[in-house]
Amino acid sequence: MARRFRGESHHKVDNKGRVSIPASFRRVLEQGDPSYTEGLNPELVIVYGDHRRNYLECYTIQAINEVDLKIDALPRGSMERRMLQRLFHGQSFPTAVDETGRLVLPSKLRTKIDLESEAFFIAAGDTFQIWKTETYETEELAKTEAWLDKLPEDFDPLVYLDNMGQE
Amino acid sequence: MARRFRGESHHKVDNKGRVSIPASFRRVLEQGDPSYTEGLNPELVIVYGDHRRNYLECYTIQAINEVDLKIDALPRGSMERRMLQRLFHGQSFPTAVDETGRLVLPSKLRTKIDLESEAFFIAAGDTFQIWKTETYETEELAKTEAWLDKLPEDFDPLVYLDNMGQE
DNA sequence: ATGAATGACATGGGAATTCATGGTAATCAA
C-alpha cells in the first residue's frame, strides 16, 4: 500500500462540519498511523497555521512525528523552534477519522478557511490539503496559471524533475 | 492516545480564578499522571518562573519527573542546579484539575501574568502555556512579525524543518 | 451473459454525552 497521498476530489460538508475523506487517503492515513489496526479509526493531525493560510494541511501520525523530532532537535528558546512549535503544536488540531470515513471539522477550522458546503481535497506528497472549493479555484489555480504564463510557450515543468541537487 | 499537547484555545476566567482546561489537554494530563485512574482528577505542575516570565508553563507529572531527574543528575552545589531548582521547585505550583475540568489559579499566579477575564492556552510540545490573551497577542505575535520581517519576502520558515544536521 | 446479492462509499438525521461556564452553599484558615 502506498504511503503517499495521490489524487484530488470534492466532498460535501454538512452543517455539523462532517466531511468524507477520499477513500484512498484513508488507506494512507491507516498506513501512517503506528497504532492503527484493522477495524480502528486512523488518527491524523490537521495544521491550520496563522491568518495567512487559507487551507488545512493534514498529516499522518508518522509524518507529524517526524516533524516533532526535528523540532525537538532545535535549540530550546531559539526563534526557529518557537515558530515551528507554535505552528505544529499550537496551530493544529489532532483528530481521527470516524467509523463512516469522515472527518469532523470544528467550526473554528471551518471559519478559518471560510468553508461552507463543499471542500476540495488535494494530495501533497506526504500530506494532503483541504480547501474551500472556490478559494482553491480562484487563488491557487490563478497563481499557477500566472506562473506558467511567464514561461515560454513550450516549456515543460517536468524539466524540474531532472536538474535536482546540482544548483 | 497522544502524550503530547496540541492545539490552542481561549477560555474565560471567573473572579474565583477558575478556568476550563481545553478538553484535549485534559486527556494528555490524565495520560501523563501515573496515579491517575478513571474518575479521578489528574495532577499537574504549573511553573511560573521569575518576574521576567509573563505566562504559566504547565507540566504533566511525568514531564516534571523527567525534569527532576535531570536536575538530580547535576552536581550538587553547582550554579546550574541551583538555578533549575529555584525555577522548577521554587517558582512552581502543584495542583490538580477539578471534577468539572477546571483549574483554579490562585490570585498570586493571576496577578503575576496580569490575568483577568480571558486566558489563552497554547500547546508547546510536552507542556502547555497559559497566557493573558492580550499579552500573547501583543508580545508574542509582535515578536514573530518582527522576526519574519527581517527575512526575505518569500522566505518559508518551514525550511528549518529540512536543512537540519547539515549546517 | 444477466439479474440478484454483496460490499464499500458518501451523506444525512436524531439522541446521548461532553464541554465550558456560572451560581450557591459549605468549609477553612487566620
Place this chain on the structure above:
DNA sequence: TTGATTACCATGAATTCCCATGTCATTCAT
C-alpha cells in the same frame, strides 16, 4: 468572623455516537 478556598449543582451549546439510506461497482449463481 470574614475573606478566601473548596465542594456541589445547573444549563445551554457544541460534539460524539449510533443508525439509516442511496449509489455505485463487483461478485456470483443460473
